[in-house]
Amino acid sequence: xxxxxxxxxxxxxxxxxxxxxxxxxxxxxxxxxxxxxxxxxxxxxxxxxxxxxxxxxxxxxxxxxxxxxxxxxxxxxxxxxxxxxxxxxxxxxxxxxxxxxxxxxxxxxxxxxxxxxxxxxxxxxxxxxxxxxxxxxxxxxxxxxxxxxxxxxxxxxxxxxxxxxxxxxxxxxxxxxxxxxxxxxxxxxxxxxxxxxxxxxxxxxxxxxxxxxxxxxxxxxxxxxxxxxxxxxxxxxxxxxxxxxxxxxxxxxxxxxxxxxxxxxxxxxxxxxxxxxxxxxxxxxxxxxxxxxxxxxxxxxxxxxxxxxxxxxxxxxxxxxxxxxxxxxxxxxxxxxxxxxxxxxxxxxxxxxxxxxxxxxxxxxxxxxxxxxxxxxxxxx
Amino acid sequence: xxxxxxxxxxxxxxxxxxxxxxxxxxxxxxxxxxxxxxxxxxxxxxxxxxxxxxxxxxxxxxxxxxxxxxxxxxxxxxxxxxxxxxxxxxxxxxxxxxxxxxxxxxxxxxxxxxxxxxxxxxxxxxxxxxxxxxxxxxxxxxxxxxxxxxxxxxxxxxxxxxxxxxxxxxxxxxxxxxxxxxxxxxxxxxxxxxxxxxxxxxxxxxxxxxxxxxxxxxxxxxxxxxxxxxxxxxxxxxxxxxxx
Numbered sequence: 375x376x377x378x379x380x381x382x383x384x385x386x387x388x389x390x391x392x393x394x395x396x397x398x399x400x401x402x403x404x405x406x407x408x409x410x411x412x413x414x415x416x417x418x419x420x421x422x423x424x425x426x427x428x429x430x431x432x433x434x435x436x437x438x439x440x441x442x443x444x445x446x447x448x449x450x451x452x453x454x455x456x457x458x459x460x461x462x463x464x465x466x467x468x469x470x471x472x473x474x475x476x477x478x479x480x481x482x483x484x485x486x487x488x489x490x491x492x493x494x495x496x497x498x499x500x501x502x503x504x505x506x507x508x509x510x511x512x513x514x515x516x517x518x519x520x521x522x523x524x525x526x527x528x529x530x531x532x533x534x535x536x537x538x539x540x541x542x543x544x545x546x547x548x549x550x551x552x553x554x555x556x557x558x559x560x561x562x563x564x565x566x567x568x569x570x571x572x573x574x575x576x577x578x579x580x581x582x583x584x585x586x587x588x589x590x591x592x593x594x595x596x597x598x599x600x601x602x603x604x605x606x607x608x609x610x611x612x613x614x615x616x617x618x619x620x621x622x623x624x625x626x627x628x629x630x631x632x633x634x635x636x637x638x639x640x641x642x643x644x645x646x647x648x649x650x651x652x653x654x655x656x657x658x659x660x661x662x663x664x665x666x667x668x669x670x671x672x673x674x675x676x677x678x679x680x681x682x683x684x685x686x687x688x689x690x691x692x693x694x695x696x697x698x699x700x701x702x703x704x705x706x707x708x709x710x711x712x713x714x715x716x717x718x719x720x721x722x723x724x725x726x727x728x729x730x731x732x733x734x735x736x737x738x739x740x741x742x743x744x745x746x747x748x749x750x751x752x753x754x755x
Numbered sequence: 756x757x758x759x760x761x762x763x764x765x766x767x768x769x770x771x772x773x774x775x776x777x778x779x780x781x782x783x784x785x786x787x788x789x790x791x792x793x794x795x796x797x798x799x800x801x802x803x804x805x806x807x808x809x810x811x812x813x814x815x816x817x818x819x820x821x822x823x824x825x826x827x828x829x830x831x832x833x834x835x836x837x838x839x840x841x842x843x844x845x846x847x848x849x850x851x852x853x854x855x856x857x858x859x860x861x862x863x864x865x866x867x868x869x870x871x872x873x874x875x876x877x878x879x880x881x882x883x884x885x886x887x888x889x890x891x892x893x894x895x896x897x898x899x900x901x902x903x904x905x906x907x908x909x910x911x912x913x914x915x916x917x918x919x920x921x922x923x924x925x926x927x928x929x930x931x932x933x934x935x936x937x938x939x940x941x942x943x944x945x946x947x948x949x950x951x952x953x954x955x956x957x958x959x960x961x962x963x964x965x966x967x968x969x970x971x972x973x974x975x976x977x978x979x980x981x982x983x984x985x986x987x988x989x990x991x992x993x994x995x996x997x998x999x
Contacts, residue, residue: 380855384844391843578839582900585803585835586856587828749806 377588381596389566389600398565399604403558403611410554411619414547418627427497428452433467437475440467440483440508447504461488463498465505478516547625552710553685555612555642556703559650560657560681562608564674567601567657572670575662580752590746594658594739601654609646613639638713645706645724648731652702653681655738662742663751699723702731756781757802757908757941761811764797764963771797773963774811779941779956781907784934786950787943789960790991795943796836798960799912802941803833815908829857832906834914834942838897842886846877849885850899857904871903875929891922898929909933911942915949927953951983961991 389395426448434441434451444450456462466484468474474481483505487498514524574580583593617634660677661670684703698704699720705727712719745751757779764772771794779785787795800806802813804820804827812819820827841849847868854864872881875895880888885896894914901909909930915923930940930953944950950957951971959967959974967974967990971983978986 376858376860377856380852384841384848384852384855387848388841388843574839577842578837579841580839581805581837582833582835582839582897585805585828585833586853587825587831587858588856589825752805 377586378592378596381588381593382599385566385570385597385600386603389569389604392566392569395565395569395604399562399608400611402561403608403615406554406558407551407612407616407619410551411623414620414623414625418624426450427500429463429465429497429501430456431465431467433469433471436469437467437471440471440505443508443511444501444504447500447507449501449504460494461491463487463494463501465501475512548714549711551616551620552707552714553682555609555616555646555710556649556685556707557678557681558609558612559605559646560653560678562611563601563603563605563650563654564657564678566604567597567654568661568664568667568670568674570597570600571658572661572664572667575664576666584746584752589743591740591743593746594743598651598654598658598735598739601657602650605650605654606643606647609650610643613643633716641713642710645709645728648728648735649703649706652731652735652738655735655742656680659738659742659745662745665754696723700726700730702727702734705730756816756939757785757910758814758817759798759802759811760813762798762801762808762813763810764794764801764806764808771963772801772808775960775963775965776811777958777965777968779939781939782934782937783955784930784940784942784953786954786957787941787960788945788947788950788957788987789943789966790945793960794963795945795960796912797963799836799910799941799943802910803828803831830907832901832904832909834897834901834909834911836912838893838900840885840888840893840896843884845882845884846896846899847872847881849896850903853900854903859904867903867905871899874902874932875899875925890917891919891925894918894922894926898926902929902933907938909938909940909942911940913943913945915944915946923949947984947987957983959987959990966990 428450429452431441431444431451441451452462464484464486466486468482471481485498485501485505487494487501489495489498513527517524517527574583584590617639620634656677657674660673664670664673681703685707688698688704688707699708700723705723709719709724709727759775759777762772762775763770775794775798777785787798789795797806798813801808802815802820804824807821812821814820815827815831818827841852844852850871851864851868854867859867872878875898877892877895877899880892880895885893888896898914901911911930914926918926927949930942934940934955954971957967957969957971957974958965967977969977974986974990975981975983978989980986980989
């Protein structure tokens, strides 16, 4: 036990003096939520954007009423030149507009545009709708003038009902935040994990450490606890920073409100503890096999795909399988989802997944301890 | 006492040790002399239990490190083949770490660290981080790590490699001092002068076997050569891989 604490204390002191490790642990937690908030900020402004559409209107003077109507609907005359990459959207109003309207004859208005242009499609649609709306308005006037109820030409009225609730919109955005929190335990301890395993080998101090009178289990546990400490530090930072940063994102504009209560954060943190140990064990397992820091880094970046695939996969494929509640990683993810949606957490599943995560971590550590007794692994013989 | 008995070790197709037997007695410096690739490092690694012997055994004070590595290492100071230092720790922290791994805690640990720093005369280095240390300074730190728990046995793998004259002299002085305290010292080398200057007994190794054994004088007498170097060449039958 004293050997274990010696290793832990020494590794921790060593790691905390490594600027690269500390920076790595903090930067993910710090810049991650910031980046995410900026992304959401733009997403939200785009969603709520009702900026005017600029098109070229030819023959503006022919039909000032229509132009006024279009302006009201946010379709305006383009001031500058069209960019070379864009096909101009041109609406041509004919000279005979006034005369034809007076005679109640159909007027031909031409809209020239590229309907296959993905970016312009909403713009074109809005121009079309605006012209249609004006047309219906005139039709209604004409019918009223002739003593006919304008509703006779609207036999069917389509009611659109958007089923996207506030909650489900929030869940979509928060889902990615959750994935981010889960990944924080994988990211934050990574540099330390590599440094105390592959780094120890690269610096040629592994042989001496292994020839000291302590079990390889003590070595592995001491090192794992150090990396786990860093990883949890990153997790705490993420958990604290996310509510602060998201307070500045205008989520309410898309009808969303997020509540991060202290109790919820604490519960999330507790759920992250076994996961952090598991993440560290995985990273130590990989990087004890690498010859140097660089090699370990390469392997570990592949390893990061696992938690990313697991959590993003479940998130976006909308997988629903009860087994997900019980497995490491997906269990924590499901619990987080329930927490954020304000639903009841599947207690049984969460506890079992926590135990499974812890067990997997300990088994992996046992295996690493055995690995360090193998001359093949230690000396690469 | 370190007792090596009929050790055999094979790596893939290479026979590194071929029933190697010798003893290193307490209060003596035993030199393991051999050309590069003779199996010196392999032998030492088996003694402190990092490698498993195929057959035979190596015992430190009767404890086989292959069976019970932790107990075997308690009374052992090691100066390994590769000694990397923790460059972000100061010398004192580093030495204290290994004292801790040997079970020394609290004031006992502090005292042991102070003593070994005093002994190796590295007081002015003690609170510096080891990054950027010279080879000689690094050697002293490694030696301090090996000696901090006052082991009764000391194993050194080519300790004078890359050292200048001054550092080599300090190393020799420390080893002689340890010998005077009754420590059993086993060190490997391919440097003739060092062995001649320091060793009470020499075990000459070649191709994983003991080629000859005795005091430097006995080896010279045995081969009829006045110089240990010539005696050595005669014993192993080639001068390949030896430094004068």
